Amino acid sequence: MNEAATIRNFSICIQEAGIGTQLAQWQEAAYAKINLGLWVGARDNRGYHPVSSILQSISMADDILITESSHYHVEMIMPPELHAPVLSPADNLITRAYHLLKSRYPEIPTVQIRVTKRIPFGAGLGGGSADAAAIIRWTQRVINQRIDGRLASTLGVDIPFLVCGGTAQATGYGDDLQYLRPVTGWHLVLVTPQFGLSTARVYQAFDTLSPAFQHPLDSVGNIVRALEQGRTPPELLNALERAAWKVEPKLRGLKADLQHLTDRPWFLTGSGATYFALLRSDDEARNLQAHLRNSRLDNVARVEIAEFLGPYCSA
Numbered sequence: 001m002n003e004a005a006t007i008r009n010f011s012i013c014i015q016e017a018g019i020g021t022q023l024a025q026w027q028e029a030a031y032a033k034i035n036l037g038l039w040v041g042a043r044d045n046r047g048y049h050p051v052s053s054i055l056q057s058i059s060m061a062d063d064i065l066i067t068e069s070s071h072y073h074v075e076m077i078m079p080p081e082l083h084a085p086v087l088s089p090a091d092n093l094i095t096r097a098y099h100l101l102k103s104r105y106p107e108i109p110t111v112q113i114r115v116t117k118r119i120p121f122g123a124g125l126g127g128g129s130a131d132a133a134a135i136i137r138w139t140q141r142v143i144n145q146r147i148d149g150r151l152a153s154t155l156g157v158d159i160p161f162l163v164c165g166g167t168a169q170a171t172g173y174g175d176d177l178q179y180l181r182p183v184t185g186w187h188l189v190l191v192t193p194q195f196g197l198s199t200a201r202v203y204q205a206f207d208t209l210s211p212a213f214q215h216p217l218d219s220v221g222n223i224v225r226a227l228e229q230g231r232t233p234p235e236l237l238n239a240l241e242r243a244a245w246k247v248e249p250k251l252r253g254l255k256a257d258l259q260h261l262t263d264r265p266w267f268l269t270g271s272g273a274t275y276f277a278l279l280r281s282d283d284e285a286r287n288l289q290a291h292l293r294n295s296r297l298d299n300v301a302r303v304e305i306a307e308f309l310g311p312y313c314s315a
Contacts, residue, residue, distance in 0.1 A: 026065075027063070030119070030130040030162075031058065031130055032057075032126055034055075034125065034276055036055075036236055037233075038240060049206075051173065054220060055169075056183065059306045060118060061118060064138075065113070066112075069111055072098065072110055074092060074098075074114075093156070098135055107142075126158050126270070132155050133152070133162035136159070140313075149177075157170075160175070163313070167308075168180055183227045186227065187280070188306045189285050190275070191275045191303050193251065197244055205247050209242060240272070241272075244273065248272075255268075261292065262292075285307075289303050
């Protein structure tokens with residue numbers, strides 16, 4: 001997928017006080033991500049956990065409409081099952097991203113932003129970060145200049161990856177990125193429960209668990225080779241999974257139900273709470289989605305399908 005597919009710049013003509021006024025308007029897709037394995041080390045003397053993970057863009061996305069305006073405003077349109085957290089305007093990651101960029105690049109226009117949410121909150125899919133990354137990508141187009149990833153990382157460690165997406169290994173504190181050859185041809189079924197999880201609470205729970213749950217930082221090459229060969233990797237361990245179960249015990253029951261109903265492996269993305277299964281075709285994914293929806297699983301808000309995406313701009 002190329003840049004032109006992710007952003008369309010056009011103008012609309014509206015009547016304002018009886019006078020036709022040409023306003024610039026843009027559309028962006030804010031793509032989600034999954035973690036293909038997540039290895040977490042013990043908290044270091046800086047108070048952070050070193051991690052290693054393969055980040056993969058997927059086609060699930062929020063739709064963002066940006067319109068030039070005389071004043072800044074952001075509107076979030078959400079289906080009720082997403083159970084959005086209550087945030088003040090200042091805490092909204094889109095607002096924080098826009099004001100940071102406006103302070104650095106005053107030439108970007110004042111805008112109104114409308115976000116149609118499709119990525120669940122507290123799901124490990126990077127929904128809020130994806131929206132902020134889309135604002136950065138829009139800014140790059142407007143100013144015709146690449147924005148330093150270090151600036152993006154001040155808003156969130158996964159935002160530099162989400163600006164352009166694709167396939168990458170994240171190490172350090174999740175902010176050191178090594179882009180890999182894009183992995184494509186895989187489809188997913190994503191099962192999101194009726195509850196979200198706080199990343200901070202999951203990491204706090206992780207700190208109380210035995211070091212046996214802190215998996216070694218390896219297996220990246222094996223995972224990529226398996227995916228390129230069309231095999232589901234056996235090494236997709238998520239070191240935060242047991243911590244997520246401790247924060248919300250119903251999540252463990254959800255995984256057991258999924259495995260019982262489908263006889264296939266299910267993987268937690270990020271700090272949860274979404275589980276995903278990997279499939280080789282769209283037909284397989286749709287059949288599994290229909291099966292799970294008909295099963296009426298307890299505590300499940302959504303069963304969605306998606307596919308792997310390559311980079312949607314130049315990293």
